[in-house]
Amino acid sequence: xxxxxxxxxxxxVLFSALSPFIAFGLMVVAGAVIFLVLGxxxxxxxxAYFVQPLTEIWSLHELAIKAAPLILIAVGLSVCFLSNNWNxxxxxxxxxxxxxxxxxxxxxxxxxxxxxxxxxxxxxxxxGALYAxxxxxxxxxxxxxxxxxxxxxxxxxxxxLDWLVRGPWRDPAAMSFPQAPAFHSWAVIPELxxxxxxxxxxxxxxxxxxxxxxxxxxxxxxxxxxKVVGQSPRAGAFGGFSTARTIVFAFLVSGALxxxxxxxxxxxxxxxxxxxxxxxxxxxxxxxxxxxxxxxLGIVAAGLVLALSYLGGEAAQIEIGVTDxxxxxxxxxxLFFVLACDTLIHYRIRLVRPVPAASAEPLSTEAAHGHx
Amino acid sequence: xxxxxxILLTIATAATPLLLAAIGELVVERSGVLNLGVxxxxxxxxxxxxxxxxxxxxPWLGILAGALAGTLFSLLFGFLALTLVTNQVxxxxxxxxxxxxxxxxxxxxxxxxxxxxxxxxxxxxxxxxPLVGRLLFGQDPxxxxxxxxxxxxxxxxxxxxxxxxxxxxxxxxxxAHALGxxxxxxxxxxxxxxxxxxxxxxxxxxxxxxxxxxxxxxxxRGWIALALVVFASWRPWRVLAGAYLFGAxxxxxxxxxxxxxxxxxxxxxxxHWLAELVKSIPSQFLSALPYLATxxxxxxxxxNRRLTMMNTPASLGRPFVPDx
Numbered sequence: 001x002x003x004x005x006x007x008x009x010x011x012x013v014l015f016s017a018l019s020p021f022i023a024f025g026l027m028v029v030a031g032a033v034i035f036l037v038l039g040x041x042x043x044x045x046x047x048a049y050f051v052q053p054l055t056e057i058w059s060l061h062e063l064a065i066k067a068a069p070l071i072l073i074a075v076g077l078s079v080c081f082l083s084n085n086w087n088x089x090x091x092x093x094x095x096x097x098x099x100x101x102x103x104x105x106x107x108x109x110x111x112x113x114x115x116x117x118x119x120x121x122x123x124x125x126x127x128g129a130l131y132a133x134x135x136x137x138x139x140x141x142x143x144x145x146x147x148x149x150x151x152x153x154x155x156x157x158x159x160x161l162d163w164l165v166r167g168p169w170r171d172p173a174a175m176s177f178p179q180a181p182a183f184h185s186w187a188v189i190p191e192l193x194x195x196x197x198x199x200x201x202x203x204x205x206x207x208x209x210x211x212x213x214x215x216x217x218x219x220x221x222x223x224x225x226x227k228v229v230g231q232s233p234r235a236g237a238f239g240g241f242s243t244a245r246t247i248v249f250a251f252l253v254s255g256a257l258x259x260x261x262x263x264x265x266x267x268x269x270x271x272x273x274x275x276x277x278x279x280x281x282x283x284x285x286x287x288x289x290x291x292x293x294x295x296x297l298g299i300v301a302a303g304l305v306l307a308l309s310y311l312g313g314e315a316a317q318i319e320i321g322v323t324d325x326x327x328x329x330x331x332x333x334x335l336f337f338v339l340a341c342d343t344l345i346h347y348r349i350r351l352v353r354p355v356p357a358a359s360a361e362p363l364s365t366e367a368a369h370g371h372x
Numbered sequence: 373x374x375x376x377x378x379i380l381l382t383i384a385t386a387a388t389p390l391l392l393a394a395i396g397e398l399v400v401e402r403s404g405v406l407n408l409g410v411x412x413x414x415x416x417x418x419x420x421x422x423x424x425x426x427x428x429x430x431p432w433l434g435i436l437a438g439a440l441a442g443t444l445f446s447l448l449f450g451f452l453a454l455t456l457v458t459n460q461v462x463x464x465x466x467x468x469x470x471x472x473x474x475x476x477x478x479x480x481x482x483x484x485x486x487x488x489x490x491x492x493x494x495x496x497x498x499x500x501x502p503l504v505g506r507l508l509f510g511q512d513p514x515x516x517x518x519x520x521x522x523x524x525x526x527x528x529x530x531x532x533x534x535x536x537x538x539x540x541x542x543x544x545x546x547x548a549h550a551l552g553x554x555x556x557x558x559x560x561x562x563x564x565x566x567x568x569x570x571x572x573x574x575x576x577x578x579x580x581x582x583x584x585x586x587x588x589x590x591x592x593r594g595w596i597a598l599a600l601v602v603f604a605s606w607r608p609w610r611v612l613a614g615a616y617l618f619g620a621x622x623x624x625x626x627x628x629x630x631x632x633x634x635x636x637x638x639x640x641x642x643x644h645w646l647a648e649l650v651k652s653i654p655s656q657f658l659s660a661l662p663y664l665a666t667x668x669x670x671x672x673x674x675x676n677r678r679l680t681m682m683n684t685p686a687s688l689g690r691p692f693v694p695d696x
Contacts, residue, residue, distance in 0.1 A: 003455055003456075005456070005457060005693050007693065086461055088465060138667075138670075138671055142671050142674050142675045143674045143675075143677050143680065144667075144670050144671050144674045145599075145602060145670060145674065147408065147461065148595060148598060148599045148602070148666065148667075148670055149666075149667050149670060149671075151592075151595050152592070152595065152596075152599075152663040152664070152666045152667050153663070153667070155591075155592050155660065155663045156660045156663050156664060159656040159657070159659055159660045160656065160660075162656050163654045163656035163657065166656075167654060283469055286465060286469070287466075287469070290462060323476075323477060323480045325473065325476035325477040325480055325587075326473075326477055327473070328469065328472055328473030328476060328477075329470065329473035329474045329476075329477050330473070331469065331473060332466060332467075332469040332470025332471070332472070332473045332474070333470060335462075335465070335466040335469060335470070336448070336452065336463075336466050336467075336470060339452055339456075339458040339459065339462055339463055339466060340452055340456055340458065342458065343456040343457060343458055347457070347693075349456075
């Protein structure tokens with residue numbers, strides 16, 4: 001039996017809509033298999049992972065906290081990926097954004113007024129954007145592979161953060177803990193509904209960003225430029241769109257949003273700078289972007305799904321005693337399934353049985369998903 | 373053993389995983405496939421190798437398990453990127469993310485366990501030779517395997533018909549297909565070879581370099597290996613040179629971090645001042661050196677657009693669906 005792809009004359013609308021759901025379904029099945037292999041009851045495991053976090057108010061707040069950075073980063077990445085720029089260094093831009101944003105209250109601890117927080121957010125976004133500008137300019141100017149440079153800069157950013165919180169920015173009052181002093185109350189992002197949980201304005205930033213980028217991509221000339229240059233730089237050049245300018249634009253947008261996510265995370269959810277500020281949001285956001293089919297509105301939904309997987313990992317650890325390392329395995333599998341399902345959008349899949357060369361008509365059976 | 377000899381030995385140990393992973397990826401890319409999953413395959417090799425060696429007590433079985441794990445894991449990439457023709461960049465990333473997750477999950481039980489070391493060969497008499505004895509004849513087996521593989525790949529790619537076929541697939545898959553060459557089958561083999569090499573590289577890390585399992589222990593080496601292939605403009609002997617350059621950078625920064633200033637008291641004053649200056653650099657900046665060096669090297673090599681375009685396999689990363 002052989003798998004054969006037959007190109008569709010046009011994209012399948014049905015599978016464009018269905019593929020993320022099929023992918024999620026496949027991940028649930030694969031997750032059940034993993035629980036079985038680990039000797040756990042798959043029903044309890046999946047319940048802990050995907051249902052339990054949704055049953056209590058406080059954990060819905062946690063969901064919003066986890067979804068905010070994922071959505072912010074992924075929305076930015078969608079601009080990059082649509083323009084064929086592979087920024088995989090969002091984790092680094094997130095880290096630098098957290099650092100540049102936090103610098104303000106650390107260097108001006110006496111500045112207690114309403115201006116502090118907005119300025120921190122601006123600094124954070126600017127820091128992320130500047131850090132993303134490095135791979136962008138190197139690609140635009142020297143044609144340097146942005147995948148490798150942006151990824152390398154992640155390690156550099158994490159080392160810079162490590163140096164700051166163990167060195168110059170270390171809180172002398174924190175005994176032997178390597179961490180910066182906690183932010184004062186003016187520098188903390190307020191909670192939305194303090195009565196019921198911890199969720200802060202980060203999720204609102206994420207929703208606003210998603211809508212703004214959706215509008216930009218769907219309704220403005222700039223969005224058209226991003227997509228044209230991504231699909232065909234030559235066609236873009238004929239239309240007067242500069243590839244170099246698009247590279248820099250896409251990286252700046254995505255870096256700014258990742259930086260904003262970074263400062264939002266440390267100022268909201270964490271409350272201070274410390275050596276570890278992200279459970280891999282910058283990488284999980286790549287999965288979010290693809291699961292959301294690079295559409296900012298789809299990304300909002302996808303961000304909630306990935307946020308759920310983080311919470312589910314914690315719940316499953318408590319409920320059935322599996323390691324929380326399963327989270328990353330689940331997330332990685334999800335991306336595989338998303339990519340595999342996307343094939344259905346452009347191709348029909350046929351399973352071809354090898355037949356003797358004599359018979360004129362090859363026996364072909366269309367796969368279950370191949371029907372139109 | 374003199375200090376210079378010791379440093380050269382550690383450079384070889386640090387360069388070997390880079391060389392193994394990069395030489396495998398070089399073959400993959402020469403066949404026109406960009407597999408960004410090197411980091412993930414290395415981690416799977418590292419955890420499989422460590423686990424096998426720990427349970428059987430046989431480091432050699434661990435090495436084999438590492439290569440096998442890398443190969444099997446690469447097939448996942450192959451199925452998606454070659455059979456389902458998914459985007460190769462995204463699929464490679466997915467392989468790395470999955471590898472980080474899966475290896476962390478599998479390796480949970482191994483954290484903190486003392487591993488099994490694959491010892492040095494110590495060929496009698498020859499390894500006793502002055503100066504070059506230990507360097508050439510007293511290293512761990514993975515060192516020799518990496519050099520043999522490099523030589524083998526060089527010979528295969530440029531001196532055999534099969535190598536020529538593989539390169540033709542990488543340069544123009546449609547022409548190769550028109551000539552009746554089985555493009556997808558050849559690419560599958562190349563991807564599997566890359567997976568085996570990355571698995572070996574990972575096993576070297578957990579059985580020779582550190583002999584323990586640490587989550588995410590590759591620390592970006594898979595990505596540096598990918599950069600090395602670009603840096604080497606897809607030529608095996610340049611990969612060798614690049615791997616040793618990066619091995620040297622890694623070891624140099626480690627030695628600087630570990631050196632005591634008082635040990636240099638007998639050296640001339642300028643050396644002392646220089647050492648004092650270097651020692652005043654925070655250790656994190658020294659640790660960042662290999663990553664920064666990768667960026668610099670990539671910029672230097674890609675600055676010449678024409679040369680890069682000439683060297684890059686023309687079909688690299690492009691999807692291929694056989695028409696019939």
